[in-house]
Amino acid sequence: MTKTDFPPSIRSRPVYGELEPRAGSFHLIVADGEGAEAVADLFAKAADAPAMRLKSHILYTAGPNGTDQWDRIEALGAAQAQKAASIPTLLFRLARVLQDMQMGSQIYLAGTEGLIGQAERDIMAFGFPHADIQKEHRGSTVRRVQCVHCKGITENVRTDPFQCSHCGLHLFVRDHYSRRLAAFQGVNIDAEDRGQIPPAVERFR
Amino acid sequence: MSGGAKLDVRVAEVVKVNDLITRFRFVARDGGLLPAFSGGAHTVVEMDDHGTRRLNPYSLMSDPEDRTGYEISVRRDDAGRGGSLFMHRHVRPDMDMVLSHPVNLFPLDNRARKHLFIAGGIGITPFIAMMHQLARFGGRFELHYAARNPALCAYGDRLKAAHGDRVHLYHDELGEVLPLAALLARQPLGTHLYCCGPKGMLNWVRGTAAAAGWPDHAVHFEEFTAPGTGAPFTVDLASSGKTITVGATQSLLEAMEAAGVDAPYLCRGGACGQCETDVIRCDGKIDHRDHWLSPEDMAAGRKIMPCVSRFEGRALVIDR
Numbered sequence: 033m034t035k036t037d038f039p040p041s042i043r044s045r046p047v048y049g050e051l052e053p054r055a056g057s058f059h060l061i062v063a064d065g066e067g068a069e070a071v072a073d074l075f076a077k078a079a080d081a082p083a084m085r086l087k088s089h090i091l092y093t094a095g096p097n098g099t100d101q102w103d104r105i106e107a108l109g110a111a112q113a114q115k116a117a118s119i120p121t122l123l124f125r126l127a128r129v130l131q132d133m134q135m136g137s138q139i140y141l142a143g144t145e146g147l148i149g150q151a152e153r154d155i156m157a158f159g160f161p162h163a164d165i166q167k168e169h170r171g172s173t174v175r176r177v178q179c180v181h182c183k184g185i186t187e188n189v190r191t192d193p194f195q196c197s198h199c200g201l202h203l204f205v206r207d208h209y210s211r212r213l214a215a216f217q218g219v220n221i222d223a224e225d226r227g228q229i230p231p232a233v234e235r236f237r
Numbered sequence: 238m239s240g241g242a243k244l245d246v247r248v249a250e251v252v253k254v255n256d257l258i259t260r261f262r263f264v265a266r267d268g269g270l271l272p273a274f275s276g277g278a279h280t281v282v283e284m285d286d287h288g289t290r291r292l293n294p295y296s297l298m299s300d301p302e303d304r305t306g307y308e309i310s311v312r313r314d315d316a317g318r319g320g321s322l323f324m325h326r327h328v329r330p331d332m333d334m335v336l337s338h339p340v341n342l343f344p345l346d347n348r349a350r351k352h353l354f355i356a357g358g359i360g361i362t363p364f365i366a367m368m369h370q371l372a373r374f375g376g377r378f379e380l381h382y383a384a385r386n387p388a389l390c391a392y393g394d395r396l397k398a399a400h401g402d403r404v405h406l407y408h409d410e411l412g413e414v415l416p417l418a419a420l421l422a423r424q425p426l427g428t429h430l431y432c433c434g435p436k437g438m439l440n441w442v443r444g445t446a447a448a449a450g451w452p453d454h455a456v457h458f459e460e461f462t463a464p465g466t467g468a469p470f471t472v473d474l475a476s477s478g479k480t481i482t483v484g485a486t487q488s489l490l491e492a493m494e495a496a497g498v499d500a501p502y503l504c505r506g507g508a509c510g511q512c513e514t515d516v517i518r519c520d521g522k523i524d525h526r527d528h529w530l531s532p533e534d535m536a537a538g539r540k541i542m543p544c545v546s547r548f549e550g551r552a553l554v555i556d557r
Contacts, residue, residue: 054450055448055450056450057422057449057450130426133425133426134422134423134424134425134426135421135424135425135426135427135428135430135449135450135451135455136421136422136424136449136450136451137426137450138450155426156348158350158426158427159346159348159349159350159351159426159427159428159429160426160427160452160455161452161453161454161455163452163453163454164452164453164454164455
């Protein structure tokens, strides 16, 4: 699978680019699922890939659709590469890596929006400018959605509307996105006419 | 009115800091409080230099929490256009003056985990206000301040006494060099870099930070500069129906104002974008000296920033 094309939307909806190697003292690379291909492409573009490998630390986990390309990551030969069991466990490792990182490091995120958004949120919390984090979307388009009513977050939302995994309300999935929460907004779809719930359509795969 | 509402102030203090620098304190003429500002803000000081109107921006260096007065420090530029000389020679305590409201084009990014300040010479002034502000809310900062020699290192001793080992001073004539590359290589993730100083220093810091892989949005510069001089040129103002000549030591904005044209402005130093003006016809070359227009805009020649930019050629018609 190659780079994902999202239809044009409101300004709040995140857009993604293509990872490009940039000069830096250290390269932090975080990826899930098909993001491994973007990481491989990144190293293929590097003018001096062996030097970049020596300064790279990759954190990887399988995608929400089950895609596991750990072998591709391992084959890249980065100085450090770690496979996490899930996004939450990957984020624990990321928090530790960020503690020792210094300015002059380059940061690359690749894969699904849930992984990219949560890694971006944690990196931003350190004061690193979000606009200077490189992001490339690959793989599944399932969404991480916050119910604006109960504030609960539902991972890997496939349909619109969907039922909040916390409070049970039926939610319409908006393109309105929060970088702080790393989530799209879900708004009650039958607030005015209780019970008038349109059939769920699979919009995210 | 262009430039926004004005502040009527009185000069409360004129203090010679060293051979080149004098500090001025302004208080409100009505005895009240002045508007609040934030570290990095500047004010535009209006001067009536024996019939010539001069408006120069100066960084506010006093404690932003102290609304009883504003302080600026002015370095005397003997080769400049005359604003700093006027301040040094003619401004005395109890004089009435007019200031613009403070405008901040060089604010702290308070998302930063640490603030790293690089100052050169008179470029120390915005950082003094920023350090007051950070000291109040407990922000982490480090100042690296280079000056020609200890006598010209304005406020160096005072800052060292106030902030201890967070302040590092370097004196060129004593062979002390600011270890920029080493400094940039050991900053924790989330550090933001700020630089204010002479053009050479800005370029050095910009280049070194880029080469070290620092992200664009974590590097901040105090960009505004004096308009500078150049050959006189003539401009047609289409909307006002006037033709004006811009003198060698005058800016296009100043020439418009002298001709009674009310043109918009804020910083008067090519940084804020307020005076951006459309070019209707250009038969010649615009000398873009601002930090506002993109390189593409500059190449296209459809816009000019009259506060600093100049023109050379046969005809320039602008929409003002």
